[in-house]
Amino acid sequence: MSNLGIYIEIKKGKIQKNVKEVVSLAKSSGNTIFGVIFTNEFQNFKDELNGFDKIINVKGDSLVFHPDSFSETIAEIIKEHDMEYFMGSYSFKAKEIFPRIAGKLDECSLVNDCVNYDFGSAIAIKPVYSGKLLKEIEIKNKLKLITLRSNVFPVVDLDAGSPELIEKTISDKIRSKVINVKKSESKSIDIMDADIIVSGGRGMKEKENFQILEGLASILNAGVGASRAAVDSEFASYNMQVGQTGKVVNPKLYIAIGISGAIQHFVGMKTSKIIVAINKDSEAPIFKKADYGIIGDLFKIVPMLKDELEKVL
Ligand SMILES: Cc1cc2nc3c(=O)[nH]c(=O)nc-3n(C[C@H](O)[C@H](O)[C@H](O)COP(=O)(O)OP(=O)(O)OC[C@H]3O[C@@H](n4cnc5c(N)ncnc54)[C@H](O)[C@@H]3O)c2cc1C
Incomplete structure (x- = not known):
């Protein structure tokens, strides 16, 4: 049995809905499932963490999303817990974090935007050429970083259980500074979340x-x-x-x-x-x-x- 980590993304104060899809797939592997959540208000999320065996709660003075500090912290967690997998939903934040994690770790493969992953054969499937073809990729490295396309994987009922809680402080390694964020004009629901x-x-x-x-x-x-x-x-x-x-x-x-x-x-x-x-x-x-x-x-x-x-x- 290996250790498998999942990035629990928080968006607008809620756990991103597609995290459940990732947990559902991960659970089928029989591995020990670690959730990694960046929050100083863990009590607000603890009832939504079904399916996890262990939760790593990353805390800090500032948890404002920054790809440098988030990726550095996750890379440390992967090493500390000797994880063989680290997974997440293929979101905008994941697009920023996962390649940086891969760059920090040895003998590691990253496959983004998968529509299937088979734990037995270690074969990931992802769409290429605007979805005209599906590419099969056999991941040979021990450490596998995998992001899943949203709304593709079925969600299964998962027990709440009583996951062990581990606390960790966020890394302060930040190499770039966000000067300005321009918010979009649209007032409606984000189309990535909309039914x-x-x-x-x-x-x-x-x-x-x-x-x-x-x-x-x-x-x-x-x-x-x-x-x-x-x-x-x-x-x-x-x-x-x-x-x-x-x-x-x-x-x-x-x-x-x-x-x-x-x-x-x-x-x-x-x-x-x-x-x-x-x-x-x-x-x-x-x-x-x-x-x-x-x-x-x-x-x-x-x-x-x-x-x-x-x-x-
Ligand atoms: C490399 C590349 C990438 C691209 N990426 C994207 C992409 O990500 N997304 C994307 O959408 N396109 C993309 N395009 C552009 C794409 O090829 C089309 O040009 C574009 O999708 C057309 O948009 P449209 O259907 O709104 O406009 P049009 O093709 O002009 O169609 C407008 C439609 O509105 C209908 N219409 C007009 N008036 C009315 C009315 N009063 N009532 C009812 N119907 C009416 C017309 O009959 C027509 O069918 C890309 C193109 C290239 C080359």
């Missing part, structure tokens, strides 16, 4: 019209996404962009409004459970990919849809 996404394309015609989508999204408790054409036309901000050069999302419901359905957009949302398209062009490629399609003018259909939904939701 429903309402997305607009160039067909929205102008920035102000995205308010129509914000209205629909607020009824559905949805996030608002956008095509690259909408972002390039400055109707929407980049953090809303879905696709090859934006975010890869996997909601239960994706409503594409005034979006043609170009391959570069499709690769970012093709694993959505249900796709609904609203487009005035019956030949738009999005209709070949959608489960449900509405042909017509979005400026008539979306307000009607909103009115009907308001009656039932």
Whole structure:
């Protein structure tokens, strides 16, 4: 039995929902599962830590996310506990931390954005070329750093148990300083967390019209996404962009409004459970990919849809 660590990411005061997917996969390995959580308020999270055998609570004067201090601390933890695996969800923070951890440790392999990992054969599978191919990678090094694509792995019921608690102080090794953080303009739910996404394309015609989508999204408790054409036309901000050069999302419901359905957009949302398209062009490629399609003018259909939904939701 080996030691397997998991980065427990906290986002807006909550444990990121995809951590459960990582724990579910890790648990199937039969290894000893360590959770690594950076917080000075452990009591707020202790009831959400099902499935872990041990929890390492990293504390410090400042736990503001910084890839240098977080990666240095995790690298120390991996060495101290002789871990053979360290895993996490493939989030923006993980993209910053995991390569730095790999750079600090010897005989270590990092495979990001996996859609499968088999503990027996040590084979990871990840999409490449915008999801056109799946690549199988056999990891031969003893230490394996693996991040998993979100919303792909099933979540299983896990016992709360009574994990052993280990405390650790965050490293103070910081080589770069964040001078400014510019927050995005979008007020809606982050599309990476949303179960429903309402997305607009160039067909929205102008920035102000995205308010129509914000209205629909607020009824559905949805996030608002956008095509690259909408972002390039400055109707929407980049953090809303879905696709090859934006975010890869996997909601239960994706409503594409005034979006043609170009391959570069499709690769970012093709694993959505249900796709609904609203487009005035019956030949738009999005209709070949959608489960449900509405042909017509979005400026008539979306307000009607909103009115009907308001009656039932
Ligand atoms: C390397 C590369 C990377 C890229 N990455 C991305 C990416 O990450 N994400 C992305 O989205 N694209 C990406 N693209 C761009 C992509 O190829 C398309 O150009 C883009 O997705 C088109 O956006 P769109 O569907 O909003 O616009 P359009 O193709 O212009 O489609 C607009 C649609 O709106 C419909 N419409 C117009 N008016 C109305 C109305 N009143 N009512 C209903 N429907 C209406 C039209 O019929 C049309 O189908 C990338 C391209 C390249 C080359």
